[in-house]
Amino acid sequence: MSAPSQWTVFWRTVVGRAYPRIIGAQREKSWVFFEIFLPLLQVTAYVYIYRAIQAPPEFIGFVVLGGAMSAYWLNVLWSMATQLYWEKETGNLELYIVAPTSRMAILLGMAMGGLFATTLRAVAVITIGTVLFHVSMSVSSVPALVGVFLTTLVALYGMGMLLSSLFLLFGREAWHLSNLLQEPVSLVSGFYFPVRALGQVVAAAASILPITLGLDAMRQLLFPAMLGKFRFLSPGVELAILVGLAILFLFLSHRALAFFEKLARRDGRLSVRGQ
Amino acid sequence: MMSDCYAIRTEDLRRVFRAKRREAKKQKREVVALDGVSFSVGSGELFGVLGPNGAGKTTTIKILATLLSPTAGRAWVAGIDVAKDPKRVRRHIGMVSGGETSGYGLLTIEENLWMFSQFYGLDTRVARARIKELLEVVGLADRSRTKIYHLSTGMRQKMNFVRGFLTEPEILFLDEPTLGLDVQTAHTLRGFVSNWLAEHRDRTILLTTHAMHEADELCGRVAIIDKGRILACDAPATLKRELQRDAIFRLRIADLADARGVVGTSPDVTQFTQTASEAGVDVDAILTHDGALTQLLASVEAAGGRLLSLEKREPTLEDVFLHIVGHGFEDEIREGGSA
Ligand SMILES: Nc1ncnc2c1ncn2[C@@H]1O[C@H](COP(=O)(O)OP(=O)(O)O)[C@@H](O)[C@H]1O
Numbered sequence: 001m002s003a004p005s006q007w008t009v010f011w012r013t014v015v016g017r018a019y020p021r022i023i024g025a026q027r028e029k030s031w032v033f034f035e036i037f038l039p040l041l042q043v044t045a046y047v048y049i050y051r052a053i054q055a056p057p058e059f060i061g062f063v064v065l066g067g068a069m070s071a072y073w074l075n076v077l078w079s080m081a082t083q084l085y086w087e088k089e090t091g092n093l094e095l096y097i098v099a100p101t102s103r104m105a106i107l108l109g110m111a112m113g114g115l116f117a118t119t120l121r122a123v124a125v126i127t128i129g130t131v132l133f134h135v136s137m138s139v140s141s142v143p144a145l146v147g148v149f150l151t152t153l154v155a156l157y158g159m160g161m162l163l164s165s166l167f168l169l170f171g172r173e174a175w176h177l178s179n180l181l182q183e184p185v186s187l188v189s190g191f192y193f194p195v196r197a198l199g200q201v202v203a204a205a206a207s208i209l210p211i212t213l214g215l216d217a218m219r220q221l222l223f224p225a226m227l228g229k230f231r232f233l234s235p236g237v238e239l240a241i242l243v244g245l246a247i248l249f250l251f252l253s254h255r256a257l258a259f260f261e262k263l264a265r266r267d268g269r270l271s272v273r274g275q
Numbered sequence: 276m277m278s279d280c281y282a283i284r285t286e287d288l289r290r291v292f293r294a295k296r297r298e299a300k301k302q303k304r305e306v307v308a309l310d311g312v313s314f315s316v317g318s319g320e321l322f323g324v325l326g327p328n329g330a331g332k333t334t335t336i337k338i339l340a341t342l343l344s345p346t347a348g349r350a351w352v353a354g355i356d357v358a359k360d361p362k363r364v365r366r367h368i369g370m371v372s373g374g375e376t377s378g379y380g381l382l383t384i385e386e387n388l389w390m391f392s393q394f395y396g397l398d399t400r401v402a403r404a405r406i407k408e409l410l411e412v413v414g415l416a417d418r419s420r421t422k423i424y425h426l427s428t429g430m431r432q433k434m435n436f437v438r439g440f441l442t443e444p445e446i447l448f449l450d451e452p453t454l455g456l457d458v459q460t461a462h463t464l465r466g467f468v469s470n471w472l473a474e475h476r477d478r479t480i481l482l483t484t485h486a487m488h489e490a491d492e493l494c495g496r497v498a499i500i501d502k503g504r505i506l507a508c509d510a511p512a513t514l515k516r517e518l519q520r521d522a523i524f525r526l527r528i529a530d531l532a533d534a535r536g537v538v539g540t541s542p543d544v545t546q547f548t549q550t551a552s553e554a555g556v557d558v559d560a561i562l563t564h565d566g567a568l569t570q571l572l573a574s575v576e577a578a579g580g581r582l583l584s585l586e587k588r589e590p591t592l593e594d595v596f597l598h599i600v601g602h603g604f605e606d607e608i609r610e611g612g613s614a
């Protein structure tokens with residue numbers, strides 16, 4: 001029997017590692033609760049605020065879209081960033097390293113699996129939100145919308161992969177870091193309002209988080225009022241930056257992982273001691 | 276290169292750990308886990324590394340499995356330098372450790388095993404067939420659909436074994452694979468290892484253990500390691516023979532107070548010790564050849580002694596270890612128990 005090619009190993013690894021994400025997520029009902037109910041709750045709160053202050057009706061749409069996208073952010077934060085650290089604790093990390101496969105394939109599989117499972121949640125949030133709050137959208141360009149959406153996800157999960165490698169280096173502080181990141185990010189990314197409201201400087205700084213520009217561009221492509229009055233940059237520019245971010249994050253995560261592996265092999269930190 | 280004819284070869288391996296900051300205050304700053312370890316394992320061998328807790332067994336395996344870099348020295352696995360080309364080494368190896376908690380609890384045994392097989396690029400149909408077969412061999416077939424968070428330690432380790440052997444690696448590292456298992460499961464898994472190797476004669480296994488009988492039962496050759504140094508390396512039988520070429524006879528004799536004149540002075544007795552007992556005297560003697568025993572017993576009887584019992588004791592690997600290391604395992608284990 002001839003050995004499988006590196007590409008075969010790569011893709012089989014991606015599928016293999018995506019599998020527990022896709023299947024496991026359906027088996028654990030509490031995750032459904034967290035990833036659908038919590039964003040919806042948040043969305044509802046903002047919807048009532050906007051109604052109370054008589055904000056333009058588009059804001060309800062902004063909020064529903066933001067709520068759906070926040071499912072991805074939570075997934076990246078809690079299931080990507082902390083993942084490798086957790087894998088180290090259980091001993092999976094060593095088995096990943098020993099296997100003749102690419103670490104990036106493992107991370108990619110994790111991302112794809114998470115992406116798939118989360119998309120189900122995001123669709124649920126969008127659908128329930130739209131029906132519940134009578135949101136009307138008008139898509140100006142389907143290809144542009146799909147392009148921005150997918151690029152945002154690639155950049156976002158690329159960032160997740162980078163965080164995952166970095167959290168390995170930080171060790172035990174990973175969880176605190178995730179906790180620390182959760183709230184500020186949902187604020188500065190403009191999950192529940194156009195990011196321009198924070199001012200150009202904060203918006204520009206927040207643009208390092210892919211979801212910021214992704215949301216801004218998607219809102220423009222879905223709600224004409226956003227395009228005119230509330231946008232940060234033009235969708236074209238935002239898409240270009242997102243592509244740049246995606247490449248940057250993927251590249252950096254690759255480097256960070258290689259760096260961690262070297263360091264860990266030198267210092268004996270690939271597994272938790274105590275056997 | 277010289278190393279090509281070996282499955283595994285190490286040359287003066289050394290590994291120093293820097294103690295973590297928290298521990299550094301209490302202990303000395305550096306831990307020498309391996310202190311010049313050299314050995315080689317031929318293709319098809321089941322090679323054992325036997326030593327007490329903290330001897331450096333796991334460190335050795337981790338270096339060979341590309342999980343740890345050596346501080347000094349070199350090692351080759353499948354003829355490839357582990358420090359220079361870890362990626363290529365990984366295509367030839369597999370690893371199973373005792374007390375592993377790998378896998379995903381929400382997946383079934385079958386699913387977990389399939390997932391790991393994908394990291395080796397195994398075709399799904401081939402993987403399924405092998406998983407089914409191996410689960411049957413270890414007696415886990417009826418559990419294949421059980422989610423692994425429901426598994427007992429023993430079942431989990433059986434699954435880990437299947438994972439390790441599933442990809443049919445050329446060289447397998449088993450790090451204390453029966454650690455913490457009940458007697459029955461350990462026995463099953465030991466049987467599994469030797470059967471597998473009998474069916475896959477070109478494969479090589481390096482197994483570490485602190486269970487002497489395990490090394491004795493399974494391994495073709497054993498390296499005895501303590502404090503990061505290899506103290507002896509040979510077939511268990513040879514090690515035992517070298518320690519004591521001749522068997523030890525224990526004679527319990529009644530109605531005789533002193534056996535020195537009768538037994539101790541015989542030219543066939545190379546070693547003689549006696550202790551007084553209630554009935555008479557207990558004698559430990561090593562003979563030049565077993566045939567001398569008849570003569571000896573006759574002399575005892577002639578001197579008025581009465582033989583109560585006669586026991587021939589083979590030296591165990593435990594005797595070998597005691598002899599070489601100068602201490603047993605038990606105290607060592609207790610010391611390092613909470614590590
Ligand atoms: N990551 C590590 N950091 C610091 N010391 C370590 C590390 N791993 C092992 N050691 C030390 O190295 C020595 C050998 O350990 P190990 O190879 O695990 O022994 P064994 O597997 O034979 O029980 C022990 O003193 C152990 O405490």
Ligand SMILES: [Mg+2]
Pocket residue numbers: 275332333334450451
């Ligand atoms: Mg060990």
